[in-house]
Amino acid sequence: MLKWLDENLEEFLMVALLIAMTVIMGIQVFARYALGASLSWSEELTRYLFIWSGFISVSYCTKKCISIKIEQFVAMFPRRGKALFKVVNHTIELALFLYLIPYAVLYLKSAFESGQVSPACQIPMYYIQAAPLFSFVLVAFRIVQRWIIEFKIVIRKDEEKEEK
Numbered sequence: 768m769l770k771w772l773d774e775n776l777e778e779f780l781m782v783a784l785l786i787a788m789t790v791i792m793g794i795q796v797f798a799r800y801a802l803g804a805s806l807s808w809s810e811e812l813t814r815y816l817f818i819w820s821g822f823i824s825v826s827y828c829t830k831k832c833i834s835i836k837i838e839q840f841v842a843m844f845p846r847r848g849k850a851l852f853k854v855v856n857h858t859i860e861l862a863l864f865l866y867l868i869p870y871a872v873l874y875l876k877s878a879f880e881s882g883q884v885s886p887a888c889q890i891p892m893y894y895i896q897a898a899p900l901f902s903f904v905l906v907a908f909r910i911v912q913r914w915i916i917e918f919k920i921v922i923r924k925d926e927e928k929e930e931k
Contacts, residue, residue, distance in 0.1 A: 776905075777830060777905075780819075780820075780823050781823055781824060781827060784823070785820065787816055788817060788820075791813050791816075794809065795809035795813075807887045808888045812887075815894075819895075819898045822899060822901065823898075823901075825902050826902055826905040826906045826909050829906050830912070830913070841853075846920065847921060850917045850918075851921055853913070853917040857914040858914065860910050861907060861910045861914065864903050864907045865907055868900065868904060868907065871899040871903050874896055875897055875899075875900050878891075878893035878897075
């Protein structure tokens with residue numbers, strides 16, 4: 768179960784959120800055009816699902832090592848150089864997300880304290896405002912995983928040189 772979660776968590780959540788958004792907006796379109804009645808809650812709920820999807824996608828991109836970077840610059844390096852570059856890159860990314868986590872906690876804490884609820888669905892806003900904290904913690908975990916993978920490549924190359 769843990770292996771499946773490690774390999775598929777972000778994909779599963781993003782697919783589930785996309786299906787939910789599609790179904791909700793499909794119901795809204797049907798209600799508006801076939802029944803002549805608009806649903807007050809559908810667009811709000813879809814917006815919140817989209818917010819969660821966006822934050823989860825950050826973790827997905829980190830896990831798959833998909834990010835904005837200078838591909839031609841990285842491609843110039845040999846395999847070990849690429850791995851070193853990625854280790855440095857992952858270290859900077861990890862520092863950034865570890866820096867952001869306390870601010871996400873404060874943001875979530877303020878949502879708890881305010882007691883604010885969404886206008887149409889009456890959903891407590893801390894459910895929506897928990898997305899950054901969830902995402903940043905998951906991203907930090909994924910960065911550590913990627914960092915370990917790249918660091919092993921660097922160490923393996925050093926060991927191969929010593930054997931020769």
